[in-house]
Amino acid sequence: MPSSASARQASNALIFLGPAILLLFALLVVPIVVDLVVAFTDMAQTVTIGEFTTRQFDKLVRPSKDAWFGFELRGSFYRALSLTAIYVFCTLTIFNITFGLILALTTTALSDRLGAFFRAVWLLPRMSPSVVYGLLWIWVVDPTERGLLNQVLINVFGMEPINMMLDHPMVLIVMANGFIGASIGMLILTSAIRSIPKHLFHAARADGAGPMAITWHIVLPALRWPLSYITVFQTLSLLVSFEYIFLIMGASRSTMTMAMLAYTKTLAPDIGSGQYAYGAAITLILIVIGMATAMFMWRMSNMKALLAKPKIEVQ
DSSP, rough: OOOHHHHHHHHHHHHHHHHHHHHHHIIOOOOHHHHHHHHHHHHHHHOOOOOOOOHHHHTTTOTTSSTTSSSSEOOHHHHHHHHOOOHHHHIIIIIIIIIHHHHHHHHHSSOHHHHHHHHHHHHHHHHHHHHHHHHHHHHHTTTTTHHHHHHHHHHOOOOOOOOOHHHHHHHHHHHHHHHHHHHHHHHHHHHHHHHHHHHHHHHHHHHHOOOHHHIIIIIHHHHHHHHHHHHHHHHHHHTOHHHHHHHHHOSSGGGOHHHHHHHHHTTTTTTSOOOOOHHHHHHHHOOOOOHHHHHHHHHHHHHHHHEEEEEEOOO
């Protein structure tokens, strides 16, 4: 009997976990291995490997006796790294977490129908095609008087027109990606708020607690794990995000994040693409940064406790 139970357990694990493991290996492990190999070659538009070399990394860093680690970052790579840090931090903190939390709190405080209506409105950018969303932003920030933003500034506030793409490019891409990211945070946090037992709210109101006290002492403590998940997931997602940046800004140096730099060097048409080994080297560094960031945030947020087996089984 024990051997039969073990065989049944092994077969169940193979049936349920086998497809997931296969997809994980094919879509994650294999691409990382291929990227690792290509990064140390001279692959270009001919898609052939002439030699194995570290020349691609010489374009990113250079030896320096004065640097702590014996090398320093080259200008373009340092700029891309800095812009990536600014983009990820601002989009994550301002929109994906803070604004998503505000949307979840306000829409759950409304009636069910009204809250569902506002959530649906905020989901429209997520459901619309990326090209359409990008074109809408281009129209909004059009530097001429035809742009929606400039129409409001000129006709309502009597101000001079502004050029967001030229004067405030990072603000633009943070806002464009933030409205998309806030919708995901809103959905997850709304579900978490609705899962809080109702009797806690009734007891708090009976004790004289107001809306702010209920939010601070009941709602926010219950959102610890959802907020931790959103932080980890959205950070890794933003590190490799370039779709809306490219659609709105193109290959602009002012918004050239690491993911955008890797894309322009490999696949972007008519702007120096075809440097596959160079793009693979940038991507390899981005993979290392993503893995280090994931492990650090995993440890800091104590996500292991969330995945631990429950101490009490309810049957």
